Structures are given as structure tokens and as C-alpha cells.
Amino acid sequence: MVIQTRFDRDQKVWFHRGSQVCDGIVFSINVEVPYEGVKVKYTIQYNEDSGIVLEEDKVFGSEEEANCKVSFEEYKGFCESIENRSMYDGRGKGVDVYECNKCGKKMFTEYADKGVTPFCMPCDCGGTMTHNETSYCKVECYQRHGFKIIREWVRPTYDQFVKLSLGQQEHVMNGGLLLEGEL
Numbered sequence: 001m002v003i004q005t006r007f008d009r010d011q012k013v014w015f016h017r018g019s020q021v022c023d024g025i026v027f028s029i030n031v032e033v034p035y036e037g038v039k040v041k042y043t044i045q046y047n048e049d050s051g052i053v054l055e056e057d058k059v060f061g062s063e064e065e066a067n068c069k070v071s072f073e074e075y076k077g078f079c080e081s082i083e084n085r086s087m088y089d090g091r092g093k094g095v096d097v098y099e100c101n102k103c104g105k106k107m108f109t110e111y112a113d114k115g116v117t118p119f120c121m122p123c124d125c126g127g128t129m130t131h132n133e134t135s136y137c138k139v140e141c142y143q144r145h146g147f148k149i150i151r152e153w154v155r156p157t158y159d160q161f162v163k164l165s166l167g168q169q170e171h172v173m174n175g176g177l178l179l180e181g182e183l
């Protein structure tokens with residue numbers, strides 16, 4: 001049986017000790033085989049040289065992850081459920097053109113994942129960029145607008161998700177996508 005572990009020996013990890021988030025180093029990885037299934041245990045060497053044993057689901061790969069309300073397993077399950085949910089799927093349905101009402105700047109976006117995107121968003125100039133057109137052919141979009149940079153709407157990986165603000169995490173858990181360059 002192959003056991004997948006998320007952590008390596010000597011890797012820095014975070015864990016809960018009481019109400020505090022502490023960090024330590026993975027000292028050794030032990031495997032326990034209970035009545036059913038396989039359980040992996042990590043032995044963590046704590047800062048003060050006091051070796052303590054923690055269950056797998058209480059060890060985290062980053063401080064943000066240790067503080068995140070949504071666990072890795074919950075997020076994985078959520079992402080896998082998206083394909084079966086009834087929501088708009090913009091993949092392969094052209095290039096969305098956003099235009100600023102103040103400076104006239106245009107932005108071109110495409111869906112890399114299935115999910116929800118905003119109708120408007122703030123522009124650097126202080127104005128508002130609104131989705132006012134969809135070009136159904138990429139080549140046509142290039143020719144008409146003379147533009148070659150198309151940004152992608154993506155669902156963040158778990159490592160990216162834990163670093164988002166609470167508001168952005170809520171947006172993602174409601175099916176929302178984010179622009180790739182903003183992660």
C-alpha cells in the first residue's frame with residue numbers, strides 16, 4: 001500500500017497547541033495501522049526541543065493554513081463538487097471584454113475554470129470596469145482590438161486560497177473565480 005504524506009522530514013510545519021498556532025520541524029513520520037484504513041502520524045520536534053506527537057489533520061504546511069477556517073479536505077471536496085453544480089460555465093465561450101467608464105482602458109479575460117466572475121470591478125484610475133462585450137473568436141478579438149494579452153479567471157489552489165482575505169475566501173467558496181495575476 002502506498003501512503004501519501006503531505007510533509008517531508010525536516011520540513012517546517014505549523015500546528016495548534018491550545019489556542020495558539022506554533023511552528024516546528026517534522027522530526028519523523030510514523031505510520032499507524034488501526035482497525036480499518038491507514039493513519040499517518042507525524043512526530044513534530046517543537047521549538048523547545050520537546051518532542052510531541054500530532055495527528056495528521058492537525059499539522060499544516062503554512063501559518064496561513066493553520067489559521068484558515070476551511071481545511072484542505074473541505075476545499076478539495078468543494079473543488080471536486082463544482083463540475084456537478086448548476087452554475088454558469090464560461091470555458092470555451094469566448095473572450096470577455098471589460099471597459100473602464102473613466103479612462104477607457106480595456107481588459108480581456110477568459111475562463112480557465114468553471115465558476116462565477118464579477119460584472120464589474122475597480123480600475124486603477126478609480127473608475128469602474130464593466131463587462132460590456134464578449135468576443136466569440138480569439139482571433140477576431142485580437143484583430144478588432146489589437147490586443148494580445150488575455151487574462152484568465154481561475155479557482156485558486158489551496159496554498160493560494162489560505163493566503164486570501166476572508167472576503168475573497170468567501171467569494172471563492174460561493175463559486176467565485178479570481179484573476180490569475182492577482183493570486
Ligand SMILES: [Zn+2]
Binds near residue numbers: 100101102105125127
Ligand atoms: Zn480606468
